[in-house]
Amino acid sequence: MAELDTGGGGGHGKHQKKRAKKSSTRVDMTPMVDLACLLLTFFMLTTQFSKPKTMEMSVPKDVKDTAKQTKIDDDLAITILLDKNDKNKVYYYTGKFVLESTQLIETDLSDKGLRKFLATRNKAVIEKLNELRKKVARKEMTPEQYDDAQVKVQIAQKDAPFVILKTTGESTYNMVVDAIDELRIADIGKYALVDVSNAEKIVLFRKMGKPIPPEVLNDGVAPAPPAN
């Protein structure tokens, strides 16, 4: 065990001179320990952070035939529109898009914004999943079983919302990932990532107070916006 000793420098030991030879058999291990410590820290840090975290994503196949496209119940559809802006603002509407009447609702990617709205719409699923999470916490269920059960709950819930995340090319990747993350937090199982149509762009840009590019306006999809 730890052997303590008054230092030779102090010269306290009475028998110092007599037994000095015995001490020479010891090897000073300090540099070795230093090195081992350094290596240990190095390897610990490099291994810990070398595996990045990821988010799983699925994208729908491009289906040209409109009859084969997935039909979404209008009552369950929530469309979130993303465009580049500094304040993490996002816009959404529910149901079917009608150029003349659809009103975009402004919110943001904070926990009080979009997350709150999605949580109220997806209440049934969240409650069921919370029960399951409690089971995991009580060790009655393994995390793997939970993953399977989560998907089942999300599919089985017939009135769970279907979120369509529409992004303009200008939105930053940060915003898109944040938005997908909000969907995950709100336990939304059904979502798709698609482009914003020109008609939606008109409404979105008007709401944001951004100039509408002429190629969007002249697309033919939509009549010119009313002057106001």
Next chain:
Amino acid sequence: MPKIKAPRSTPSIDMTIDMTPMVDLFFLLVTFFMLTATFRNEEPVTVDTPKSTSDKILPDNTMLITIDTAGRVFYSIDGYEVRIKTLKDVGEHYGVSFSDKQIANFGKMKSVGLPIGQLGGYLDLMPAARKPLDAVSKGIPIDTGLTEKNELAYWINFGQREAAVFQENKVAEDPNFMRQPLRYAIKADGETAYKKVKDVIAIFKKQNIYHFNLVTSQEAR
């Protein structure tokens, strides 16, 4: 505080602590970490990934497409053998041949972000000398169609094939080998315009890749 008094009878002159058990432990840990460490190769670009609450770890055997803020695309695939074979395949397709040394250098590299024509010269350089080239490189050329200009599509395609061949060979050698399907991941900088990411996703879709991972860094809810 009681003072530690050295017993008078102790004969040695130094004040030493017996560090042997500590050193034993340290070396044990060092050995453990050395053996388990998988080194992070130096990447040509630093990418600041967006944060998410997801805690899934990037799976092994992954094909990773990195996109930086300027929209430059970099390609990498796990596995030394798969990587060098992919290079040979892509080179062959574009009529570019590489020397053994260049191929060996490529095997050591993490990701590639150059048009195939410029890759040979790049691989001849010492790793340190590649840095300035990384800064000005244009990334792997991409295109919306499946044309010759779309080099990324060929990298993906050949990478897929070589990864599959590698797995088959492993299974042939050892029937108990667990097949690991190739996974796909996109690692983009948070400030990248989404359209750049979308272009890569579109190429993925053309290659029938519909499931992939987005690399993020973890944050609390």
